[in-house]
Amino acid sequence: MPKSEGSQRPTATHWPGAALAFRGYNTTNLGRTAELLAVPAYRSLVQRRLQQAGRLCGEVIGRPVDLVARVQQGREAPLEEYAEAVALVFAAELAQLDLLRECHQIDPRSVVASFGYSLGELAALSAAGVLVDDEALRIPLAMATDCARLADGVTMGILFSRQQPVPAGDVLQLCDEITQRGDGVIGVSAVLSPNSVLVLGQGDTIHALRRRVPEALPGRVHLRLNDSRWPPLHTPIVWQSSIVDRASVMIQRLAISPDPPERPVVSLVSGCPVGGGAGVRTLLRNWVDHPQRLWDAVCWVLRSPTQTVIHIGPAPNVIPATFSRLSENVRGILSRWDLSGLGARAMEPVAYRQWLASRLPTSAALLRAPQIKHVVLEDWLIDNAPG
Numbered sequence: 001m002p003k004s005e006g007s008q009r010p011t012a013t014h015w016p017g018a019a020l021a022f023r024g025y026n027t028t029n030l031g032r033t034a035e036l037l038a039v040p041a042y043r044s045l046v047q048r049r050l051q052q053a054g055r056l057c058g059e060v061i062g063r064p065v066d067l068v069a070r071v072q073q074g075r076e077a078p079l080e081e082y083a084e085a086v087a088l089v090f091a092a093e094l095a096q097l098d099l100l101r102e103c104h105q106i107d108p109r110s111v112v113a114s115f116g117y118s119l120g121e122l123a124a125l126s127a128a129g130v131l132v133d134d135e136a137l138r139i140p141l142a143m144a145t146d147c148a149r150l151a152d153g154v155t156m157g158i159l160f161s162r163q164q165p166v167p168a169g170d171v172l173q174l175c176d177e178i179t180q181r182g183d184g185v186i187g188v189s190a191v192l193s194p195n196s197v198l199v200l201g202q203g204d205t206i207h208a209l210r211r212r213v214p215e216a217l218p219g220r221v222h223l224r225l226n227d228s229r230w231p232p233l234h235t236p237i238v239w240q241s242s243i244v245d246r247a248s249v250m251i252q253r254l255a256i257s258p259d260p261p262e263r264p265v266v267s268l269v270s271g272c273p274v275g276g277g278a279g280v281r282t283l284l285r286n287w288v289d290h291p292q293r294l295w296d297a298v299c300w301v302l303r304s305p306t307q308t309v310i311h312i313g314p315a316p317n318v319i320p321a322t323f324s325r326l327s328e329n330v331r332g333i334l335s336r337w338d339l340s341g342l343g344a345r346a347m348e349p350v351a352y353r354q355w356l357a358s359r360l361p362t363s364a365a366l367l368r369a370p371q372i373k374h375v376v377l378e379d380w381l382i383d384n385a386p387g
Contacts, residue, residue, distance in 0.1 A: 017307035018111045023316040024118030031314020032378045041386040045098045053091035060141040083144035093123040093313045115266040115297045128261035146241040147231035155206040156226040160196040187235035190292035200232045271296025302365040308373040327370045
């Protein structure tokens with residue numbers, strides 16, 4: 001993961017060209033929230049967000065929820081308590097921004113842009129004033145029980161190649177062909193980079209994909225399986241239990257700002273900045289079952305004036321890891337390029353990271369990846385706690 005900035009207190013130029021990156025759900029979601037809650041200057045703000053999200057979660061799922069106690073006791077929420085994990089991540093992200101604003105006098109909206117992975121997109125839209133906090137959180141909470149139930153029998157896999165692109169369009173077609181057999185649904189959940197695609201499949205579909213990969217995808221493409229259970233958001237699996245349609249009915253009633261956010265919020269549904277009004281409703285509906293286009297957001301950030309990415313949420317992982325891999329690969333290619341002239345050495349990187357090298361002539365912004373600074377906000381807040 002990218003190295004976090006040190007514990008120096010910020011000035012007006014401490015985080016120049018900052019972009020906010022919000023994390024999504026993971027199998028572990030507490031991070032350092034208990035440490036933030038234990039800081040006297042932070043306690044009331046963190047507690048307020050946890051209590052607010054806990055009350056809403058309890059109202060939606062029909063039983064009492066105490067997120068403050070869960071954090072203090074260090075109890076991760078298992079998949080059976082998926083709704084509580086969703087509420088916890090959402091509350092922790094907004095609480096961190098509250099601390100930045102109210103305890104450190106840093107305006108989180110004074111940034112180049114923001115974006116969020118999965119649940120993080122809803123938090124980013126709320127933080128930007130596009131959605132009302134409680135209304136944004138209510139939608140995933142209302143779908144949480146069925147999403148967790150659908151996770152039974154679902155396997156996550158990552159298709160990747162070390163040397164060349166993994167064509168997402170071909171993977172989508174392959175998943176569609178396997179689904180047509182009627183033995184379960186498999187779909188792309190995220191495009192992490194041109195050479196890595198996340199898939200979720202029911203039953204034996206993920207193994208059927210593994211058998212088809214050598215003949216259907218060019219070159220050496222590997223499929224790595226994940227042992228954890230994952231709610232199958234951002235895939236066609238959520239068409240089951242009418243999750244998309246039920247969410248859409250709720251989305252119709254959302255209060256949405258008619259104007260675009262003051263600072264761009266880059267959607268991982270479209271890969272583009274969010275507009276305002278009715279277009280947001282369509283985006284939110286697609287958020288439920290469309291793949292997350294993380295790579296598009298990374299490229300957008302690198303083309304923008306962003307100089308620092310501030311990672312929001314408890315123990316962020318997917319977005320920092322994506323930037324870290326990209327930075328390492330760019331450094332590896334640049335270290336092998338002979339900039340003094342052409343020759344055999346100049347061609348060596350093409351074999352080394354073909355998927356990336358082929359993009360550099362037309363996507364020069366990728367070369368900026370190693371220069372981007374990264375701040376994990378919960379670490380910075382603890383290192384710079386008042387008093």
